[in-house]
Amino acid sequence: MKTRQKAAIVLAGDYGYIRQIESVLKSLCYHNREMKVYIFNQDIPSEWFRAIRKQMERIGSELVDIKLLDSRLDKSWTAGFAHINYMAFARYFIPEYVMEDRVLYLDSDVIVTGEICHLFDVDLGDNYLAAVAALHGMTSLFNSGVLLIDNKRWKAEGLVEQLIERTKRDWQEVPEGDQSILNSVFSGRWLALDHSYNFPIGYDYGAYIRGELGVFEIPLDPLPLVLHYISPDKPWNTFSSGRLRQIWWDYAMLEWEEIVARVGGGVKPTEPPTRLHLLTLTNTDNLEHIEKLVVALPDCCFHIGAYTAMSGTLARLAQYENVRLYPKIMRVTIEDLMAKADVYLDINHGDKFEDILEEVTDKKIEMLTFDTTVGVGVGAKIFPTTQPQKLVEFLETYKKEEK
Template structure:
């Protein structure tokens, strides 16, 4: 399965979806990660009900906004969420990934791109078209020394090598310096100098530079005109096709992908099954109320029990440590929960998780016990002196055992 990574925030959601539509229109069996700080998970759930029908998947990968606030671009049209790509080695487990900016559409199959071998290279990219280059008959830049910077809007990344050489932290640290001329693009070029292979320019057709070509930069037009069949089209610069007006070519191409319906895209590969577009259902409901973000083994339990819905509530706003858990289909969070919602969650809970650190919500636990709901806890988080014969405590390392016990309780409801 091909692995592709996008990043952006909720404000760019329609652009992200357009890029994904273009990818899927030409490619099956693709796993697409979207690194984001704030996109509602329901969007991912809905989209997967389409993509799963053709063997593809979209993954919600939340990133702490606090990490991004340390990083700033000198260009107004570049949002700080764009720096999420620096965290790919930390957030994405696959060894080879294709990164794409979300002002891009894919207009071709990508099999040949993923067949490339890295050799000594950390990544592959295309030279930034703004430079003055000589090209061979195939469109490649002939003298690599002429490339001032590679454009990082499209990168085939040797994720495995970056992890092996522990370069991820260094890359992020360098990006905190606000003086880089092109932000994280300059950082990537500097850190991986001499280890960036040249992609064919058709894989990053920087059509957004076209207007500059008609303003005294004829070398840009020369480079663009050499590419007859661009595979990945990049609307670089602030001159975007989704602006009210824009200049340059291929605006219609972006809107072609934007207006495609998902059912139409899926039907391209076979019969679209509308019955698979539905609300999720679960075997049981788990409830956790907490005053602190710190919990014991909550994420592991969520992963091991995909058919149990975890409902996590608090009277206060929640820290990212809890908010990020909504990247799982079987999690809902209720910060500053309203009383009617709290009543519902207590009354619908099949099990209660007493796995939060800090002060316990005694009044909540009391109501849970009155309903005779089983309570599960770990040694480190158990309530002290709680007299309840349906209270089950597990050693901290017995996550599997707790998960199995929860399954059995739900099966017998």
């Protein structure tokens, strides 16, 4: 029997929507295992990811922090509704950040009420995606809140750039932002899914005031597999009019221990020990081979400080479990980091902080650098930038007592 790879699921949102994102995650994990969930965001703290990741690993799932700081994601884009911001367009970038051939995208105002990973077995045929017709099928368009995407095809045909260009051209003219653009690009090229996979429970009040009372005759027992709380009438508001408000709160208030117990996950995780603490202070975002080093040395913690705010180049490193960033660093923080540092990585291009390098030398902290970043007169072990693996190998065998 062929073993299916972990189901690739994508959510997108900002820190202001963190509770809603976690509620989706809880509902997914309560009913599904073996998932790889990517969260496209710009500002969700790495501490949140580390905490939730530990819980998801207990049920055989992964959590990936995608810091989408791409300048092509225009913050001026809107979706035509006050409760939807430019992060709704983040789904465009899935082919550039997700490796899997098939992806399930979910809006962050949904709740999953059952096993949903079987969707990955749906035959898409010649279609670019599968979705559910919007507003209970009362329109010929699909709702973009649940999308089963042929990611391999999107990559091959350059859909990211097509969607961006169409949005630049049309976003101010269309009524529903990204949903209108997606429908325009994929008109006639999408597969209709059963309404249970994206049930617009949030349309209740809209249906009521429009006299579309047939909506209330659609059975809700058993519950649809995906409840979508569309419209501003959200269940987390102080008051709301739509049905199934309590369902959202039931999942939002779940404890992770309840989820793990139900699914049959492993024991409560313990923090793995950090073998080495590596420190770098920089005044640029150009750190030689930094991402290669971070990936190659998962048992080392990289502490990267700057006296100024950090650009997106450095900020996106926060997605890694073993990176800690310190923008606008204070002297007291530098002293704390110096006290715990096993190795100083002098790998920043540009001007050097000579006082810091002298302090590192005085404290007898091991200093490593590349031949393209070495500071003048600094006593450091120098490695060829053409062979970053040499530095990796040195750190892999480095013992703290060598200091």
